Amino acid sequence: MDDLLSEFLTETNEGLGVLDVELVKLEQNPNDPELLSNIFRLMHTIKGTCGFLGLPRLESVAHSGENILGRVRDGELEVTAEAVSLILECLDRIREILAVLEATESEPAGDDSELISRLDACAEGRSAGSAPAASADSTEEAPAEAVATEEAETAEVSSDEEAAAAETVVAAAETEEMTDAPDTGEAEAGEPDHGELVAAEAEEVSSENVVNLAEAASPAAQPDAPAAAKPAAQPTGEAAAPKESSVANQSIRVNVELLENLMTMVSELVLTRNQLLQILRSQKETEFAAPLQRLNHVVSELQEGVMKTRMQPIGNAWAKLPRIIRDLANELGKKIDLKMKGADTELDRQVLDLIKDPLTHMVRNSADHGLETPAERRRSGKPETGTVLLDAYHEGGHIIIEIADDGKGLNSQAIKRKAISNGIASEAEMESLSDQQIMQFIFKPGFSTAEKVTSVSGRGVGMDVVRTNIERIGGTIELSSVAGKGTKFTIKIPLTLAIVSALIVECASERFAIPQISVIELVRTSSRSENQIERIKDTPVLRLRNRLLPLVSLRELLRLDGFGLPEPEAEKDDHFIVVAQVGTYTFGIIVDRVFDTEEIVVKPVAPILRDIQLFSGNTILGDGSVVMILDPNGIASQTGEINVTDAHGDTAEQRLQRREDEVALLVFRSGDDSPKAVPLALVARLEEIDLSQVEDSNGQHVVQYRGVLMPLVSMEADRKLAEEGRQPVLVFSDRGRSMGLVVDDIVDIVEGRLNVELTSDRLGYVGSAVVGGKATDIIDAGYFLTQAFRDWFDVDTHESFGEGAANRVLLVDDSPFFRNLLAPLLTTAGYDVTSVEGAQEALNLCEAGRDFDIIVSDIEMPGMNGFELAEQIRANRWADTPIVALTSHASPRDIARGRAVGFRDYVAKLDRDALLTSLQDTLSDHRGAA
């Protein structure tokens, strides 16, 4: 059955039960205004909900009943036994219709005009005129009333009438909210007084839980439902005797506090169970074994069930959105398509409650401010129907909710003007800000970008409130917007309170949980196995499938050395590496042992411990012990990798900028004392070769390495290799061939900005840069590759460019380092390379009449970025020239954006192979298409 309908049946049946009781009370006590208004509200709710669900027959009956009550409430009508009977009769009719509705899911056909006319007559005070009818009814009234009172007694779930009343007030508040929403545009409940409102809120929460409770019990409950519904349907034809609703019986309202208490008690039970199992293990033969196993299973299931009552799909918070969007579309004359993905992503009830309103607000905003009118959309060549996309998913131990629209994007000029006119920032300050930074202003208090204030949004309760609400639960909100393409908000809510699957690891006898979601794989290392931890200076690294994986020692990171027992020496080199991924950064965490994965409920840490960034929370494991939950984001940011977490005050762009600039460099010495460096990503492995194994072949030093001959190349042409001893070598690998670059010693791995300040004419050097505070020569790996194999890059050349004329490549990159690294590389691969340092220079070339076969452009550049350049190119003479994006951070989001503005492909900066392949593919595709 439709969720909405079953909820309606539950609520209405409850409401009817209360009404029966209250009406009888009213009859005895006709002058109690509170009672009366309560009754009125209940009736109104029933009517409102019927209208909302499109149940005309119910609605008209309820409406007439409400009319009488309305007049009574306004003092225009006396409360008489007759009127009360009539209303009770009206309730019975509603009940009859409901019973059929429940069985068949549709309103039965039937005529209520006779009843309605009597109700209306009563409402108009014409009781005298319709006296015969009334007296004729009185025979029916008696049984009806008898049934009603009987009903009242049985229907009372709790004998506490107050509680029952409060519950139905909720129903009132909820439905009023639904029905009123289109009018007021605000999800405000009706006008129950304060005390009631509180009750209403509390109950609303629990009513949402009810759904889950019913779900949890569903295997048992569901098969009953049809069976129960059928007998309920039968008597309706013969007798009007009202029946208990079976749907109503499937779910009950439970106080949240009760659930919380249950949860606590279940935890206790789990602990006791575990103790019992512990005892059981030490006893060999005991007759307790079987019952304890049984207890074990039951407790596990119980625990799971109770846990489930806390979790709700995020779709619950979205349920009202389609309606809101529909009404908005009508009001604003727009065509809006609301798409919702990941509605079943589960969230803790508490978190769900807190993000409900911000989400509604943002979706409304997207529809109102973000999307254009159909006419505007037509003009800008977009389909008339705008799309608002809601997407929820788990990522890196967080819940991500995206709200994206394909509207006009944020107008940074308008924001700028507004910010200046509101005195939030001065003009001078604004000038120095990038568009992205300017857009952040919409999160400041008192901001609305809508040119005119509509009834929908723009009343000053803006994004600042949204942001505050999200930050209050420890979340973050980010914004990205492309003019003409749309705006996307990304809300990241920490897993606090959510249930996650976590890997339990041990280090220095302490256990920790790592959210499973950020764990890619586990590697076991020991000095005897193929995988072993190596150290470059003090930095541990691991060779993993031809890559060097940076490692983080949990023991060192958490300063665990003082903790627990010292590790026995023999076990020292036996470790596990948890390979974790944060964004695009992959790293390994060294731990002593790995246990199992366990479902954990994340609890926030005490305020005292909140500034320890490495923990995202703590939890109680199945055995009752408390463990800390490691935050891979925090670990990544603490161990050098670019700021992945959201540093205060940083805009997204600044973070990108940093990521862009920082490169892991391998620093080594060779020949002289001056340090030399090469991007770590280019190095496949670090080896120490036994010099006695070095052979001479074809005038080159070679060594047998992994079954093939690997040429050794020195940085200095006249370098003589010693006869004996071990020699460190940087191994560059490509297409099954390897080359060893002989170096004196490996110094360090440095993460840092790479700014080649002096370019070099020396062969084999790109130039000099300051690395780790020292002037360092950056070597040109490509040069040494060709030293080893003259045809290193020729493979591509022969395969793809048989046509003779070299393909002309325009390389756009602001970083001299990359220009200097890539230009020779592309040249050796047979391209005719022109490199420029910015988008403007590239456009100048275009105007100057130069032509290229392909353009390779960086994304993050000062001034005009790669996306903008691509857009410009799409509009000018070069529109036909394919563009490949070059970036050091290719997130799926970037890639999507890149494709949208016309990039053919997306290549990681340091991935030489991918770049060459991409160029080749793009060119041949392009030729094929042309």
Add this chain to the structure above:
Amino acid sequence: MSTNDTEAGGLTEVDIEAAEAATEFVTFTIAGQLFGIHVLKVQDVLGSMKTTRVPLAPPEIAGSLNLRGRIVTAIDVRLRLGLPQESQEVSMAIVVEHEHELYSLLVDQVGEVLALAPDGFERNPPTLDPRFRDYSDGIYRLDKQLLVVLSVERLLDYGRVAA
């Protein structure tokens, strides 16, 4: 019995005299000093519990423990008060609630609950050790010793100290 009860010697008279105006305190000792916490603040008194240490936390955070499904942060009051650490196997703990979080205060020994009359109360002597002065609400003069009233709020208000 009151005569040979060394811990609370002679207190029974006070109890009877000022039963109405008296405030009840859960008493405990740390390094020989008698302390008291208002009885209504105390949720629980625990023996030794299995505690998970929290790396990188301030030294006085002894760890986290599970008390009936709630995670409780254990604080070594001795260290919080700036007293030297002493390895003591058996220590007891008083569980208090502060801003909806539970904290377990590790102390040497939990004594009995005393009802103390207001006339024995005095404010902190200005010469008191600054840490004690910070965390103490005042002093009760008992017959044989002094009782320092510990302020749970200030003891656990890390934000204030950091600021």
